Each structure stands twice: as structure tokens, then as C-alpha cells.
Amino acid sequence: MxxxxxxxxxxxxxxxxxxxxxxxxxxxxxxxxxxxxxxxxxxxxxxxxxALALSFLLQTFVARVYLIPSESMEPTLHGCPGCTGDRIVVEKVGYRFTDPRPGDVIVFEGPDSWSAGYVSTRSDNVVVRGLQEIGSLVGVVPPDENDLVKRVIATGGQTVECCDDQGRVLVDGVPLDEPYVTMDFPFTPGVVTCETEVPSGRCFGPVTVPEGHVWVMGDNRSNSADSRYHVGDEHQGSIPLDNVIGKARFIVLPPGRWGLIDSPEILPS
The missing domain is CATH 1.20.5 (Single alpha-helices involved in coiled-coils or other helix-helix interfaces)
Known part of the structure; x- marks a missing residue:
């Protein structure tokens, strides 16, 4: 080369x-x-x-979605056993600074006397139960407690009863304006009232609500096991403020039911 x-x-x-x-x-x-x-x-x-930590913090301290399981708040909130009820957002912040007022729709944990018919939704299988508990922490599974939704009618120190001569609920002797009530027990002046031999199913009280408590009733008055049915318990049928989880703000599902949940002024000033 x-x-x-x-x-x-x-x-x-x-x-x-x-x-x-x-x-x-x-x-x-x-x-x-x-x-x-x-x-x-x-x-x-x-x-x-x-993401799970943020979800847990939001669900615990800010807001949580709840499923309406029964008809007790019809027509405001839809629900029934075995069907797909409304899903509502419950805001938890406001009641840290102020108390519920008459007209508010609230979610609360039922006192012991309200839990007689409550059946846990948790599985007997240890593994499944563990997964349910984890799901509950992040808000994809309901908490294992007797959470209920009702409307506040009276607050601590107020006296509530039914009925006046028109069948209306009274708070401190003043009849309430309740446009959301469309289903109630019969009440006909001179025929079926609180004074007739067979009184109207609307009638109760008077009951003075203990301080630090609220008196609650379902909008579907003829199908709601609310404060009226627990007058004999230690709270006289009312709910301790410590049991109140938050205020129902709006319906998120189904899409056709989207909207704010009305909390009108029901006690005339």
C-alpha cells in the first residue's frame, strides 16, 4: 500500500x-x-x-357529594329506595362561622334514637370492607353513618308546633311560609283539624327547641320520619348542632336536575 x-x-x-x-x-x-x-x-x-390527599381534604373540610336515598324531601330533592336519586353537593365551611337558620336544607348525622332502622352498607368481607373505607375517605363511597337530609324549621330557643286554623306550622306563634310543601297530611277546617276526634296527622307540639339544636322536617310531610317522630328522645326530637355536617347547596346529578337548592326565608320578620 x-x-x-x-x-x-x-x-x-x-x-x-x-x-x-x-x-x-x-x-x-x-x-x-x-x-x-x-x-x-x-x-x-x-x-x-x-390527588387522593386533596380529595380527602376537600371532602372532609370543604364539600362532599351525597346521594338522596328516599322520598322524604320531595319535591325539592328526588330519591327512592332502589332508584337513582339526586346527588347533592353539601358545603361544610359556612356553618363553621354561623348557625343554620330556618329554611336551610341541611345534612346531618342522625342521633342514636334516629338510627334504629339504619343498616350499615359495609361488606362483611374484610378486604371489600377495607376498600370501602378507603373509598369513603376520598369520597367515592358513602360514609358508614346514618346521614340524613331535612329542612331546618326552628332553632334553639324557638317554640314550634302545628297547626293554626289553616293547617300551617307555627314558630313562636307565627305561621311559616312554606311554598316547597306540596305533600302533607289532610287538614280541612271544621272537618279534620287538631281538635277533631281523629286529629290531622299534621298536628304536633308545642315543643321548645333546646339551645344548640335545630328542629328539622322533610318537605314531604306525609312521608318523613323527622323531628316530629322523636320528641320523646333526649334532644326532644331536635338535632344537636355538632351533628350538622353542612348545607345542601345544589344538585349535580342527574344532569336534568342541575340547579341550586332553595333556602327561602320561611319565618316572616
């Missing part, structure tokens, strides 16, 4: 090396993408934990 051949070979090798070096960036285009994918899979568990 002569000197020119050697030089030619060297030049060829350098050219081939340069060619390969020029191709390397293209060959390595997938490297950053692979690193991104590895980084994503490493970060995914952290993102999931953060």
Missing part, C-alpha cells in the same frame, strides 16, 4: 466517523422521550397520592 492509499484510507475513515457522528443525534432522538416516560411513571404514584 502506498502513501496515497494510506492517506486516502485515513480520509475515508474520518469521513465515515463524521458521517456516523452526524447520524448520532437522529439515532438518539428517542432518548429524551424514553427519559420522559420513565420520569412520568416514577412521578405517577406521587401524583395519585397527592
Amino acid at each position: 502506498n502513501r496515497n492509499d494510506v492517506r486516502g484510507s485515513a480520509r475515508s475513515d474520518r469521513a465515515d466517523g463524521a458521517h456516523h457522528r452526524r447520524e448520532d443525534p437522529a439515532a438518539n432522538d428517542t432518548a429524551p422521550e424514553a427519559k420522559k416516560q420513565k420520569s412520568f411513571w416514577r412521578e405517577l404514584p406521587i401524583l395519585v397520592v397527592v
Whole structure:
């Protein structure tokens, strides 16, 4: 091999090396993408934990979605055993600074005397029960407690009773304006009242609500086991404020039922 051949070979090798070096960036285009994918899979568990923690904090301290299981708040809230009832957002912040007022729709944990017919929704299977508890923490499974939804009618220190001569509920002797009540027991002046031999099913009281409590009733007065049916308990049928979870603000499901939940002024000033 002569000197020119050697030089030619060297030049060829350098050219081939340069060619390969020029191709390397293209060959390595997938490297950053692979690193991104590895980084994503490493970060995914952290993102999931953060999301669950945020959900837990929001559900515990800010707001939570509840399912309406019965007809006791018809027509304001739809629900029935075995059907898909309304899902409502219950806001928990407001009552940290103020107390419920007459007209508010609230969710509360029923006192012991209200829980006689309550059946736990938790599974007997330990694994399933554990998953249910975890789901409850992040809000995808209902809590294992007797949570109820009713409307506040009277607050601590007020006296509530029914009825006046028109069949209306009275608070401190003043008849309430309750446009949301469309289903109630019969009451006909001179025929079926609180004074007739067979009194109207509307009649109760008077009951003075203990301080730090609220008196609650369902909008479906003829199908609601509310404060009227627990007058003999330690709270005289009322609910301790400590049991109040929050105020029902709006309906989120089904889509055709979207809207705010009305909390009108029911006690004339």
C-alpha cells in the first residue's frame, strides 16, 4: 500500500466517523422521550397520592357529594329506595362561622334514637370492607353513618308546633311560609283539624327547641320520619348542632336536575 492509499484510507475513515457522528443525534432522538416516560411513571404514584390527599381534604373540610336515598324531601330533592336519586353537593365551611337558620336544607348525622332502622352498607368481607373505607375517605363511597337530609324549621330557643286554623306550622306563634310543601297530611277546617276526634296527622307540639339544636322536617310531610317522630328522645326530637355536617347547596346529578337548592326565608320578620 502506498502513501496515497494510506492517506486516502485515513480520509475515508474520518469521513465515515463524521458521517456516523452526524447520524448520532437522529439515532438518539428517542432518548429524551424514553427519559420522559420513565420520569412520568416514577412521578405517577406521587401524583395519585397527592390527588387522593386533596380529595380527602376537600371532602372532609370543604364539600362532599351525597346521594338522596328516599322520598322524604320531595319535591325539592328526588330519591327512592332502589332508584337513582339526586346527588347533592353539601358545603361544610359556612356553618363553621354561623348557625343554620330556618329554611336551610341541611345534612346531618342522625342521633342514636334516629338510627334504629339504619343498616350499615359495609361488606362483611374484610378486604371489600377495607376498600370501602378507603373509598369513603376520598369520597367515592358513602360514609358508614346514618346521614340524613331535612329542612331546618326552628332553632334553639324557638317554640314550634302545628297547626293554626289553616293547617300551617307555627314558630313562636307565627305561621311559616312554606311554598316547597306540596305533600302533607289532610287538614280541612271544621272537618279534620287538631281538635277533631281523629286529629290531622299534621298536628304536633308545642315543643321548645333546646339551645344548640335545630328542629328539622322533610318537605314531604306525609312521608318523613323527622323531628316530629322523636320528641320523646333526649334532644326532644331536635338535632344537636355538632351533628350538622353542612348545607345542601345544589344538585349535580342527574344532569336534568342541575340547579341550586332553595333556602327561602320561611319565618316572616
